[in-house]
Amino acid sequence: MAELSKGKSQRNPPRHQTEQQLVRRRALAQTQCVEPHRKRTSGAQYIAGLMSGTSADGIDAVVAELQGSERGLRARVVAHTHEPFEAGLRRQILRVCMRGTVAEICELNFVLGQQFARAALAVIRKAKLRPAEVTAIGSHGQTIHHLPNARTPSTLQIGEPSVIAEQTGITTVADFRVRDVAAGGQGAPLVAYADWALFTDNSRPRIVQNIGGIANLTFLPPGAELEEVQAFDTGPGNMVIDAVATELSGGRRSFDKDGRWADRGQVSEKLLAELMAHPFLRRPPPKTTGREEFGEPFVRRLLASARRMRLRSEDIVATVTAFTAASIADAWDRFIFPALKAKDGSKVEVILGGGGAKNQTLRRMLSESRRVGMRRTILRRAVKRPNEIQILTHEDFGMANSAKEALAFAILAYETLHGRASNVPQATGARHRVVLGKILPESARILALPSIRFEAGS
Numbered sequence: 090m091a092e093l094s095k096g097k098s099q100r101n102p103p104r105h106q107t108e109q110q111l112v113r114r115r116a117l118a119q120t121q122c123v124e125p126h127r128k129r130t131s132g133a134q135y136i137a138g139l140m141s142g143t144s145a146d147g148i149d150a151v152v153a154e155l156q157g158s159e160r161g162l163r164a165r166v167v168a169h170t171h172e173p174f175e176a177g178l179r180r181q182i183l184r185v186c187m188r189g190t191v192a193e194i195c196e197l198n199f200v201l202g203q204q205f206a207r208a209a210l211a212v213i214r215k216a217k218l219r220p221a222e223v224t225a226i227g228s229h230g231q232t233i234h235h236l237p238n239a240r241t242p243s244t245l246q247i248g249e250p251s252v253i254a255e256q257t258g259i260t261t262v263a264d265f266r267v268r269d270v271a272a273g274g275q276g277a278p279l280v281a282y283a284d285w286a287l288f289t290d291n292s293r294p295r296i297v298q299n300i301g302g303i304a305n306l307t308f309l310p311p312g313a314e315l316e317e318v319q320a321f322d323t324g325p326g327n328m329v330i331d332a333v334a335t336e337l338s339g340g341r342r343s344f345d346k347d348g349r350w351a352d353r354g355q356v357s358e359k360l361l362a363e364l365m366a367h368p369f370l371r372r373p374p375p376k377t378t379g380r381e382e383f384g385e386p387f388v389r390r391l392l393a394s395a396r397r398m399r400l401r402s403e404d405i406v407a408t409v410t411a412f413t414a415a416s417i418a419d420a421w422d423r424f425i426f427p428a429l430k431a432k433d434g435s436k437v438e439v440i441l442g443g444g445g446a447k448n449q450t451l452r453r454m455l456s457e458s459r460r461v462g463m464r465r466t467i468l469r470r471a472v473k474r475p476n477e478i479q480i481l482t483h484e485d486f487g488m489a490n491s492a493k494e495a496l497a498f499a500i501l502a503y504e505t506l507h508g509r510a511s512n513v514p515q516a517t518g519a520r521h522r523v524v525l526g527k528i529l530p531e532s533a534r535i536l537a538l539p540s541i542r543f544e545a546g547s
Contacts, residue, residue: 133154137499138496139208147179149492150172172207202249227262230247250529260531262502262528290309296309298441319374327413329391333405333409351409359398364409365412442490504524
């Protein structure tokens with residue numbers, strides 16, 4: 090497992106400490122996670138990871154020191170940064186996702202390749218390293234279309250990795266999702282492998298809940314083997330909230346900062362019930378989604394319904410925020426809690442990440458969901474829920490929230506370079522495990538690539 094910051098023993102904690110403080114100290118002291126950087130360990134490698142999600146707000150970049158594999162993985166974050174997209178580029182990305190021409194996509198592929206290369210070099214500088222000291226870059230790219238349920242399942246990420254390799258002089262691993270789709274999977278979620286390696290606890294069940302543009306989870310039973318991990322998209326995360334905020338503000342806002350707008354509104358249970366009737370929410374895993382289901386056409390219909398109900402702007406924002414919280418809670422009820430064993434079900438830890446973790450209203454609705462009415466009128470009541478759901482964040486485990494997904498793709502690139510499979514077939518629906526991604530070597534290293542040895546089961 091990944092190496093963790095080790096805290097001092099808390100057998101006799103001060104009485105003034107809160108329960109939340111105790112949980113955080115125990116997480117750091119007893120749970121495996123990511124350590125801050127120190128001098129490089131012998132035999133470890135520096136790998137950069139790059140990620141731009143469905144919100145298309147910019148590139149998260151990390152440099153990580155990696156060693157080992159699977160639950161023996163040791164990871165140390167050396168540096169991380171966020172390189173935001175300019176407003177015009179973000180608008181172009183979002184438009185191209187649904188209405189882009191071939192010419193636009195062709196050019197944007199190279200433009201984003203340059204953006205990813207600059208982000209990689211920026212985080213390497215922040216790490217006080219030279220590019221020659223970095224073994225490889227793992228780039229997720231920018232998803233512009235994802236069709237896992239089409240007649241011919243397919244997915245498309247752009248941000249040309251050949252440009253990244255050329256402009257950085259570093260071997261680049263990219264295009265991770267397509268191999269899983271080729272093997273019969275949905276190409277997502279791919280962070281499940283990293284979640285399993287970093288966050289599995291031997292005694293407590295955990296849900297690693299990411300709230301990006303799309304929300305997704307990884308469920309880790311105590312001491313889980315990889316075959317026991319569950320992972321899937323739960324539905325919209327920030328995508329619908331951001332689109333509604335942009336529309337209702339006339340473009341003056343691109344998101345609801347800290348959930349302040351939603352906090353002023355009242356949840357419309359009538360509109361919430363309409364939203365919760367979306368068939369994706371009832372679809373059993375493996376499943377993934379994106380703008381194809383919760384993008385611009387969905388938002389247009391949602392706003393039309395809200396206007397017929399004569400809802401105020403703040404009530405609409407509150408309701409779509411509640412929709413994200415309710416769809417996440419519903420996924421726990423439908424697909425996770427029924428799988429809990431009796432001895433493990435008294436207390437579940439949720440590790441919350443992604444941009445949605447910063448939305449205080451969304452966090453409140455998720456942790457106190459009965460108070461917004463969604464439990465009473467929307468969610469099923471037959472499921473026996475844990476006695477306690479403790480909501481934590483990546484920071485409680487020594488990891489910056491903004492570094493997590495980029496770190497995951499650094500880990501996937503590292504595994505690919507060592508010829509090891511890193512998809513999770515029961516999460517993606519793939520027929521078997523596969524080595525993910527395409528390797529674009531820096532020219533001076535091309536002769537070294539044949540030395541890679543692929544392990545059995547790849």
